[in-house]
Amino acid sequence: MKKEYWLIIFLVLLFLGIATLYLFVGNVSKEIVMQIRLPRMILTLFTGMTLAGIGSVYQLMLVNPLAEPYILGISSGSAFGAILFGVLGLSLLMPVGGFIGAVLTLIIVWRLAQKKGSFDRSRLLIAGVIVGMFFSAGISLIMYLFQKDTMIILGTLMGNLGHIFTQGEWHFFLLLLGISVIILVRLYFRSTALDIMSGGDIYAGTVGIDVQKVRKELFLLTSLLVGITVSYAGIIGFVGLIIPHIVRFFIPSGQRKIFLYSLISGSIFLLGCDLIAKNITVIELPVGVITSAIGCPFFIWLLLKK
């Protein structure tokens, strides 16, 4: 208990340190902090939080340590939609395209994962991977056909937290943020059921959990969240895969706590990475590159130490 106390203090201090640097580094006016940096910080915190949280849910739900938020194909569908809108000259509507892509993929995977009413987890995994591959091929095709728009495509595929918000877009984003927080709370309260389900469908059934229903609900909610994050921030690798594992080094079991700490660590980690991505060189680096470049050595160090 006392150890956890110190962990919380450490995370809070880390957050305050990074957030202060993020908002105030360099010579900036109050307007820039409020209008440019704060929105970006909120988007970054939200993205990191969601990715790590969903990662921890998927790893348990699919009983697969390699599962991450992008494994069920939703991200590829979302990126495909956003990129398609971008290259067709509708760059203002890229988040809309991303969301349409996500919902479309969700429906396809949903249909494929069901067989005679049952919602089997390996079937879900395979359906997600296949649909994801299909849309990845679509992205490759767009990349080949629209080589002049490489930057739009790379921005989505390598993560871009510098989304330019208009006032209207910002209010809409805040609305989505509110919905997302409600979904995250719901996911938190599904943690115990997930823990039990990881012991096997039959066992979970005997203790009174409607496995099919819970799995469908989790898939639906997480897919919506992935759709929202990819629409605004593109695909940012590593966070959703590794953060839950890092959390498990400190908290070996109990999905409730793992989920909660994944949310907190994911958001702080991504904020730190974005701070580095923005400031390490003259040119802003893709944040997805930094997450792996920093996260991998840290993870290796943890593996060796423990």
Added chain:
Amino acid sequence: MMKISNLYIWTLVLLLVVMLSCSKQEQVSSGQKIVVLSPEIAEIIASLGATEHLVGRTSECDYPPQLLQVPVVGNFGAINKEKVIALKPDLVFTSALEQDAIAQELGKIGIRVHQIYPQKLDDLPVIIRQIGDLIGKEKEAEALSDSISIAINQVRSAAQKISHPKVYVEIYRNPLMSVSDESFVGDVIESAGGDNIFSKLERDYARIDPEDVILAKPDIIICYSQDTMAGICSRKGWNLIPAVQNQRIYFEQDIDPDLIQQATPRTVQGLWLLYDIFSQQMKK
């Protein structure tokens, strides 16, 4: 007697053959088949009056309209090699960067390839002469090149007399991208009397930080990122920018991107259009 006349006739025949083959060769060079993969070069070739030599183009080479009759061999980034080879061109014009690979590949199979990639305004008269030499339109090229040099100098000297407004060019919105002075369009803007706010970037066309745009306080925005006046004005924090406050934002319909992003004879038109916009600013 017979022998001499025989020799005479044979000499005549030989001479005739040599003459014929010479004139035939000349015909080949004036009837040469050209494939052009870069819209800038296509436009220059057309303005030198050599459209009839074009046997292939990319879909982007669409100005002037008479080029539309020329068969298409692909688009700028994805060229159908077989189509190019089947046309048996005497000469292929390509751009650089994305087209480096195709230029090399065509070169390997023995096709004559010329890469032309103008990066500065002053390259324009030079490449016109170069193209003129290659397609046998030296005189036309010289005249066009000279008139363009004069026009560029006129704009430059006119531009020196106005005070230079700060200009921000947006080519992409998501992620935000602009141009440096090293790019062709950056050079055009500076020559027409504007002061590009991103004079130095790590690449000619590069990603930029919205904070830097707000801090630079541009007087004029040239927006090619498909955004709208309402869209830019309602961007968070952008209300601090003078160009937004005064609604001095120009879009594709105000100034055609082809006039300032590509090195063609129409660039002169683009220079004057920009000069008008920049000098207007100061009267306000």
